[in-house]
Amino acid sequence: MGRFREQSQTNEDAAIDMSPLIDCVFILLIFFIVTTVFVEEPGVDVERPRAVVGEQLEKSSILIAVTPEGGVVYGGRDVGVAGVRPLVARFVQKEQVPVIIQADRNADAGIVVRVVAEARLAQAEDISFATELAAE
Amino acid sequence: MGRFREGLNDSDEAAIDMSPLIDCVFILLIFFIVTTVFVEESGLPAVQPEPSANANPTDEESKTVVFQVSADGTIRHEGRDIGLHGVGPTVARRIQKEMVPVVIQAERKAKAGIMIGVLDAAMAAGAEDVSVDARN
Incomplete structure (x- = not known):
């Protein structure tokens, strides 16, 4: 055998x-x-503010970064504050997508609040600030 | 040729x-x-204050806890500079009896990091309705 x-x-x-x-x-x-979720990352490095509270955010979201220089970045392009509304509206008209604002620690609060307002005007319902969980 | 192939197929698997x-x-x-990108974001909700449709707006306003974040980084509540550490106890004291809304008014030139820090502290203290707004 x-x-x-x-x-x-x-x-x-x-x-x-x-x-x-x-x-x-x-x-x-x-x-x-x-x-796999196809998320367009802003492509800029932002220093997220530290926070103690913080819930896990949705993976498939619109990520908008606000830089200390006052730029509003989406997908590697500086869209400006005025570009947020058409951008968010395009996604949201099909289905509700969460919006995550990655605001740099040193960004102007005025611009960040305006980005929130623009996203709200585009009918986005779920808007959050990205934070870094502080180790405590 | 066709026949040969057929025969071969039959004998082999x-x-x-x-x-x-x-x-x-x-x-x-x-x-x-x-x-594949593994987006792991934690964050805080970004809410803007609703224009009060209340019948008695003054009454509503007096209940709201307002923090003012100025461009030089000071955090004021009812005119006093309370600092970031004062936010938590203030909110905890005010929401003890009933859940009152908290509004953070940031100056346009204030740092977003401080604004989000106040938001975090207010939420850590147990506030549920925290909104951010900008002012001149």
């Missing part, structure tokens, strides 16, 4: 059974498909 | 060549791995 096996192995070309590998790859693929 | 499929799946897998 052992001899027979040896024979058959040398005769055929050595083929590895790939099915477990394929199963594994498929599972990984499905995992990544399910977890 | 019907084996489909899986390699193009696997290649394809791998490419999809790599695409999803690369595009």
Whole structure:
């Protein structure tokens, strides 16, 4: 019996059974498909204000950053305060999407409040400030 | 030739060549791995004060806890500079009997970090209705 096996192995070309590998790859693929959310990140680094309270925010949201220089950034572009309303309105008219404002610690409060007001005018219902959870 | 093929198929097990499929799946897998961003944001709700439609606005106004954040970083409540540490106790005292709204009025040039700090402190003290507003 052992001899027979040896024979058959040398005769055929050595083929590895790939099915477990394929199963594994498929599972990984499905995992990544399910977890992927296509979020446009602002692409600027903001120093988030520290906060003790803070709830976990929705993953698929509109992320708008406010820089210390007064720029309002979405998807790598400076849209300005006036650009927030059409931007948010475009998303919100299909379905309610949360809006997250990443305000820098040193940004002007006036601009941040105006961004909130613009998002509100665009019928966004769920607007939040991104914070960094303070370790306490 | 057709007949020969048929014969071959019958004798062998019907084996489909899986390699193009696997290649394809791998490419999809790599695409999803690369595009996945894990957005983990914690945050605070950004609410703006509703224009009071109350029959007795003066009464409503007197109940509201107002904090003023000025451009130089001071936090005032009823004219006194209370600092960030004074916000929590003030809010806790005022909401003891009933849940009153809290309004944070930030000057346009005030830092967003301080404004959000006050918002955080008020929420940590147990306030539920905290809104931010800008003033000159």
